[in-house]
Amino acid sequence: MAYLDAASTEPLHPAARDALLAAIDAGWADPARLYGTARRAQMLLERARAEVAELIGARADEVSFTSSGTQAVHLGVLGTLAGRRRAGRRLVASAVEHSSVLHAGEVHERDGGEVEIVGVGRTGRVDAEAFAAAVARPGTALACLQTANHEVGTLQPVEDAAEASREAGVPLLVDAAQSAGRLPVPGGWSVLTASAHKWGGPAGVGVLAVRKGVRWRSPLPEDERERRRVPGFENVPAIVAAAAALRARSAEAEAEGRRLAALTGRIRAEVPRLVPDVEVVGDPDLRLPHIVTFSCLYVEGEALLTELDKAGFAVSSGSSCTASTLRPSHVLEAMGVLTHGNVRVSLPRGVSEDDVDRFLAVLPGIVRRIRSSLGVR
Amino acid sequence: MWRRRPDGRDTRAEEPEAPPRPAEVPALTVDALGRKCPIPIIMLAERINQVPMGAVVAVLADDPAAFTDVPAWCRLKSHEHVASHELPQGGWSIHVRRNY
Incomplete structure (x- = not known):
């Protein structure tokens, strides 16, 4: 996992x-x-x-x-x-x-x-x-x-x-x-x-x-x-x-932060290239090193988390169907960005580059399968 | 929690607004009441090409996510979010203009 x-x-x-x-x-x-x-x-x-x-x-x-x-x-x-x-x-x-x-x-x-x-x-x-x-x-x-x-x-x-x-x-x-x-x-x-x-x-x-x-x-x-x-x-x-x-953590912060920021930067750049109809949200430069969030059009957030879990990835989502309430994330609402199909990836200290590579490898197929199950071509 | 204005208008900072046009009768109404996101968006995407260029589609939806997601879809797909009107029975009629 x-x-x-x-x-x-x-x-x-x-x-x-x-x-x-x-x-x-x-x-x-x-x-x-x-x-x-x-x-x-x-x-x-x-x-x-x-x-x-x-x-x-x-x-x-x-x-x-x-x-x-x-x-x-x-x-x-x-x-x-x-x-x-x-x-x-x-x-x-x-x-x-x-x-x-x-x-x-x-x-x-x-x-x-x-x-x-x-x-x-x-x-x-x-x-x-x-x-x-x-x-x-x-x-x-x-x-x-x-x-x-x-x-x-x-x-x-x-x-x-x-x-x-x-x-x-x-x-x-x-x-x-x-x-x-x-x-x-x-x-x-x-x-x-x-x-x-x-x-x-x-x-x-x-x-x-x-x-x-x-x-x-x-x-x-x-x-x-x-x-x-x-x-x-x-x-x-x-x-x-x-x-x-x-x-x-503070002693490691600078070096590890640089490493994590490069990895989240790669996810920011690669996800829209690999998956059609995706919006990466949040500021591209003024951001925390370890968090990257994106929303996939025509995809239910819960289905996405379930499929990623099956593939061995623990991530979270601000979509309404995954929250304890029926409302979507107040953050995504306030930003006016897509609230459905949302995934937040946040990298822990010491995460391997390999995990990020595998995430980028499985994501496109998962999104494609969920979309086709909803009849989206 | 962050709340919307009760009149259902979007009060976020928006791009400069186009000059006001008279309210337009939608050429098509997509009834997505009772449907959860992303279904209302999928229904809109499937049917928007059924109206002529420049015409308006009204999406009826009561999933709170649709209030944010339909305008966000318009921005991503370069269509125009004209307005969102609150419905008396709850939910919104969200008007979208086909741009291409």
């Missing part, structure tokens, strides 16, 4: 596996207690925090660990809105944010707040000027922008958004889930969120960093853990493994 779905989750990095096994023995005790084993767990936790902080460009006391990237976003969005309630009740976010951002926005709307969604162009890139104008409107409490899109790989104009937010005096939440460990974390954020399993750490660890001076109030019941930002007992072994994976 060729695993080409790294954007859903990256296989555990070997460095994370080693760190996890060691920390299960050394870091199981309650880091909030005062005896020896507890102090050792606390030391491991704080060392992991310092390491993650350094790699994302934060201070250690700005970083909290959550139970997932989704929880980091929920707490980041709702906590900043709560802390800024007196400044205003407007939330600005791009149309292609991760569903965790948009769902937090729905909670805010139900609570009487206002949400302004900023659209994207055909490549999925946010219009920086429209974003700046939305942020500058009075009463804006928080703006949210991802570093890069999780479905099509397009990089977002985070630096422009950070500058506009700074000028307007509005905090900017940057969701770095898809790029952390692969590309340097851009500066200029007020709140940063990320997810360890996307960079090769274990599942169950998210990162929430809140810049010193940004007003933040927990939307959840009071709890002592993680500087009162995140409720519940920390999973110290998983956090230690997450930090080890981020360190290892």
